[in-house]
Amino acid sequence: MMNNAIFIMGVSGCGKSTIGNLLSEALDIPFFDGDDFHPESNIKKMSNGIALNDEDRYDWLVTLNDLAKKQLQNNSCVIVCSALKESYRNILNRDIGNQVKWVHLVGSFEQILERLNKRENHFMSPDLLQSQFDILEQPKNAIEINISLKPEEIVERIKRDLSK
Incomplete structure (x- = not known):
């Protein structure tokens, strides 16, 4: 079977990291949180309640693409990243x-706002959530999953849809 990079996307607070971790464990493949690859300048901006622009995101997205390419040489992987546009x-x-x-x-x-308000020690300010919803462009070819489901159910649905 061909290796795949599974990108889990959505606005901040939708559960990308939780689901990504669970999915990587279930599939026994590496997990990477896109937030860990932001340059310090992006983290500072978001910590100060300033939304990132396309220019801020460009190098970060290229870094994640390079990460996926490197991983695909040996294995599949799960990468979580907002990927809103x-x-x-x-x-x-x-x-x-x-x-x-x-x-x-x-x-x-x-x-999602309720989840963000409960989250501790994260650089993403809940005030930035509306800006994420504003720029979100619905993906055409994605497995779409409602976050009302339990994390385990979400992972099972993803696994089932990936195997199709």
């Missing part, structure tokens, strides 16, 4: 499009 997903897909699977975690603004 089609142009961002195009950068992440670059030269590996046939080996990328997209999973979009979907929930209401209120549901």
